[in-house]
Amino acid sequence: MYPKQEVVAMLLAGGQGSRLGVLTQKLAKPAVPFGGKYRIIDFPLSNCVNSGIEAVGVLTQYQPLVLNEYIGSGQPWDLDSMNSGVRILSPYQQIKGTDWYKGTANAIYQNINYIDRYNPEYVVILSGDHIYKMDYSKMIAFHKENNADCTIAVIDVPLEEASRFGILNTNPDGSIYEFEEKPKHPKSTNASMGIYVFSWDKLRKYLIEDEEAVDTEHDFGKDVLPKMLNDGQRMFAYQFQGYWKDVGTIDSLWEANMDLLDPNIPLDLNDESWKIYSRNPVVPPQYIEEGASVQNSMIADGCDIAGSIDFSVLFSNVVVKPGAVVQDSIIMPGCVIEEGAVVQYAIVSENTVIGKNAVVGARPEDIEDKDKWGIAVIGDNRKIGAGAKIAPKEMVAKDIEGVE
Amino acid sequence: MRGNNVMGIIFSNLHENLISQLTELRTMGAVPFGGRYRLIDFPLSNMVNSGINKVGVIAKNNYQSLIDHLGAGKAWDLSRQRNGLFILPPFMDPSDYSNRVKTFNAIMPFLKNSSEEYVMISDCDVICNIDYQKVFEAHLENNADITLVYKRDVLPAKIQEPTVLSFDAKGRVNDVLVAPSITGGCSFYMNMMLIKRELLMELVKKCIGKNTMSFKRDIIQAEYKNLNVYGYEFKGFAPVITTMAEYFTANMSLKNKDVRDDLFNGSRPIYTKVRDDMPTKYGLGSKVSNSLIGNGCIIEGEVDNCVLFKGVHIGKGTKISNCVIMQDTRVGDHCNMSYVVVDKDVIIRDGKTLAGQPSYPVYIGKLSVV
Numbered sequence: 105m106y107p108k109q110e111v112v113a114m115l116l117a118g119g120q121g122s123r124l125g126v127l128t129q130k131l132a133k134p135a136v137p138f139g140g141k142y143r144i145i146d147f148p149l150s151n152c153v154n155s156g157i158e159a160v161g162v163l164t165q166y167q168p169l170v171l172n173e174y175i176g177s178g179q180p181w182d183l184d185s186m187n188s189g190v191r192i193l194s195p196y197q198q199i200k201g202t203d204w205y206k207g208t209a210n211a212i213y214q215n216i217n218y219i220d221r222y223n224p225e226y227v228v229i230l231s232g233d234h235i236y237k238m239d240y241s242k243m244i245a246f247h248k249e250n251n252a253d254c255t256i257a258v259i260d261v262p263l264e265e266a267s268r269f270g271i272l273n274t275n276p277d278g279s280i281y282e283f284e285e286k287p288k289h290p291k292s293t294n295a296s297m298g299i300y301v302f303s304w305d306k307l308r309k310y311l312i313e314d315e316e317a318v319d320t321e322h323d324f325g326k327d328v329l330p331k332m333l334n335d336g337q338r339m340f341a342y343q344f345q346g347y348w349k350d351v352g353t354i355d356s357l358w359e360a361n362m363d364l365l366d367p368n369i370p371l372d373l374n375d376e377s378w379k380i381y382s383r384n385p386v387v388p389p390q391y392i393e394e395g396a397s398v399q400n401s402m403i404a405d406g407c408d409i410a411g412s413i414d415f416s417v418l419f420s421n422v423v424v425k426p427g428a429v430v431q432d433s434i435i436m437p438g439c440v441i442e443e444g445a446v447v448q449y450a451i452v453s454e455n456t457v458i459g460k461n462a463v464v465g466a467r468p469e470d471i472e473d474k475d476k477w478g479i480a481v482i483g484d485n486r487k488i489g490a491g492a493k494i495a496p497k498e499m500v501a502k503d504i505e506g507v508e
Numbered sequence: 509m510r511g512n513n514v515m516g517i518i519f520s521n522l523h524e525n526l527i528s529q530l531t532e533l534r535t536m537g538a539v540p541f542g543g544r545y546r547l548i549d550f551p552l553s554n555m556v557n558s559g560i561n562k563v564g565v566i567a568k569n570n571y572q573s574l575i576d577h578l579g580a581g582k583a584w585d586l587s588r589q590r591n592g593l594f595i596l597p598p599f600m601d602p603s604d605y606s607n608r609v610k611t612f613n614a615i616m617p618f619l620k621n622s623s624e625e626y627v628m629i630s631d632c633d634v635i636c637n638i639d640y641q642k643v644f645e646a647h648l649e650n651n652a653d654i655t656l657v658y659k660r661d662v663l664p665a666k667i668q669e670p671t672v673l674s675f676d677a678k679g680r681v682n683d684v685l686v687a688p689s690i691t692g693g694c695s696f697y698m699n700m701m702l703i704k705r706e707l708l709m710e711l712v713k714k715c716i717g718k719n720t721m722s723f724k725r726d727i728i729q730a731e732y733k734n735l736n737v738y739g740y741e742f743k744g745f746a747p748v749i750t751t752m753a754e755y756f757t758a759n760m761s762l763k764n765k766d767v768r769d770d771l772f773n774g775s776r777p778i779y780t781k782v783r784d785d786m787p788t789k790y791g792l793g794s795k796v797s798n799s800l801i802g803n804g805c806i807i808e809g810e811v812d813n814c815v816l817f818k819g820v821h822i823g824k825g826t827k828i829s830n831c832v833i834m835q836d837t838r839v840g841d842h843c844n845m846s847y848v849v850v851d852k853d854v855i856i857r858d859g860k861t862l863a864g865q866p867s868y869p870v871y872i873g874k875l876s877v878v
Contacts, residue, residue: 139786139787140786140787141786141787141803179582180784365789373786374785374786374789374804374806379784380784380786381784382784384782384784386777386778386779387772387777388542388543388544388768388771388772388778388800389542389543389544389800389801389802389803389818390788390800390801390802390803391763391765391768391799391800391801392796392797392798392799392801392811393797393798394797394798395797396796396797397795398790398794398796399790399791399792399793399794400790400791400792401789401790402786402787402788402789402790403787403788403790403801404787404788404803405544405787405802405803408765413790417787418787419787
C-alpha cells in the first residue's frame, strides 16, 4: 500500500532539445550541464523537494542513459524514500501494443498507474528545460483557493517578445478565457511557463478522452488544455514573479549561464532557504595559480586556473593553462584550454581540449558582419588542434586538425 | 572489486592535545583541512580505496562534529547493507578509551564479531594518500605478523612518543626505540599498522592481563623479537600534524602542484561529506593567486597564498595573504590579514587588520566575531 500523496509531480524530460545541437547529441536536454556544477533538471527537482513534493515521476525517452545515471536513486535530492521519491518512467510494452510517448499528454496517460497508486488530489506537470526557482506549494494553494480544475503558471514578458510564447488571456479574476500560441498581435503579456497544476480526477478523465480521440497530437498545449477550456472547466493563470528562463536554444542557454554572473538578476544559488541540489563530483578544491586573473566568473571544484578568465562559467576539473584567455564563455567539466588559446563567446562541452593558440569564437565588437556572429559551440570529447580557428556561431561536432 | 579480508580501525581522538585550539570543539578526525576536507577523510578514503569494506571509528569525546561529518558513511560508500561504517563511542565511560590498549579491549566484541582476517589501524594525525593494498601485499609477501607503516624523515616537532624503527637487510624490524632523543633523519612509525585480527586480540588481552598499557612499549617494543614485524616505507606526501605551525604549513604545502597531485590522486580520490554549495564566485576587481579555494566562496578582494574552505566570503578592498580560512567565515571589506588561521563561522568585521608570523600563525576560534 502506497501512502497517499496529496501532490504528485510529473517531469517531462524526454525531449531531444534539437536546437541545442551537439550539446544534446548524446544526452537529453534536462541533463545538459548548467551553471558550473548543475544539470538543468536539478532546478525542477530541487523545486519539487523544496516545495514539499515527495513523489516525482521523470518521463524519459530520448537518450536517457546520462539522465538515468544522474538521477540514480534520487539521493542527492532526498528523493530516495521507501515508498515515494523519484521514479524514472520510460515507455514500456503493454498487452495492447507498444508505443513511444506520442506527446506530452500521452506520456502522462501511459503512466496513469504510477500516479494512481499515490491517490493524489493534484498533479503538477513540469518541463525539464527551464531555469528558475519556484515554490510549487504556493501555486497549488492558489489552485485550491480558486477551486480550479487547472492552473497554469504565467510570467510577464516584454510585449515585443510575447509573440514567441504561448499567451494566456485572462478575465480580471485570473480565470483564462483564451489561449494564443505565438500570437502575431498579443493581447496580453502573460506567457505560459509550461507548468500546470491539475486536479487529478479531471486530468485523468481528459487524458483518457484524449487518448480515444482522433485528430489529436496528444499534447497538453495543443489538445488537452484547449479542450478543457472549450468545455468550460475552471482554468486559472498563476502569476509567477522571479527569474525564469527557457534554455532550449544555444543563445538562451548561454544567457542563462551569464545571468548567474549578474548580481542584479534574481537567481541566487547561494540561498540557504531554497537550495539547488545536485550530484557532486569527488574532486579537490579549485586552484588559482600565480599570474592567473579571474574576473566576474564562477569556477567549480577541481579546476586549475593559470590563464585569464573573464565573465565565464567553468565547471569542475577544467584546466586553463598560462596565457590562455577565456571570456564570456561556458566551459563544461574536464576541458583543457592549452597555452595561448583564446576562447570568446563560446560553449565548450565536456572533456574537450582546445589546443595551443587555437581561437574559438569572437567578441561581437570584433566582427564586421553582425549576421555572422553568434555563440560558438564545441561538442564533447573533441580535440581542437593547435592554432586552429573556430568561427563565431560555428557548431563543431568533430575533431579539428591543428594548423602550422 | 571490493572486499579484501581486511577491516579498518581509525582512532579519531588521539593527538588532540597537540593542536588544542583546533580540537577544543571537535575531535582530531574532524579538524578541517585543505579547503574542504576533515582529517579523518584521509585514513577513511585510503581504506575504502584499498578495498576495505568495514571501518570502525573510535570516538572518545567531543565527537558531535565527527558524527555530523560521517553520517551513515554514504560519502565514502560505507553506508552498506553488509559491513560499512561503525562509529564506536565508549560503552559507558570515556575512561574505557584512556589508552590504545584499553580501547582495543573495550571494542573486543566488535573485533570478535568481525570475520575479516586482518585489521588495518590508523590515526588521524597524518595526512596522506596511501594505498593500503600495497601494505597488505607486502605483509603477505613477508609472511609478517605485523606491518608498521613508517616514514623516513626528521622527527616532527613535539611528536608524542615517536617510535623509531630499524630493520635488518630483509626489512624485518630489529630494533624499536620509543621516544628516543634523536636528531636528524630516522624511520618513524606513522601510527598505521596491519595486523591479524586474532593476533591483535591476543596481544591486547595479554597486556590487559598484565596491566601493561602502552601499545607502543608493551606490544610493538615488547613483541618485535618474538613476532615477524616488518616495516613498509611510505614515500609520498605525509605531514604529521603536531603543532599549529605544522598544521598551517601542511595546508600551505597544497600550493605545490606535486603535493596536490600526490594527495588528491585521481585514481584514489579523497572522499568527504559534500554540501550543495554553488561554484565559487569571483567578483569584478577580485585578484586571486596561488590559492586553493573550495566551492561556494564569494571573493571580491585580493587573495594570495591562501587556503579558503567552502562558503568563505572575502569583502571588497580586503587583502589576505598566507591565511587558512575555514568554512563559512566572512571577512568584511577593507580588511588586511596575513598568517592567520581562522576557524569556521567567524565574522571579521570591516577594516580589521590581523597579522601573525609564519612560525606562529594567529588563530581565531570557531564562531568568533572580530
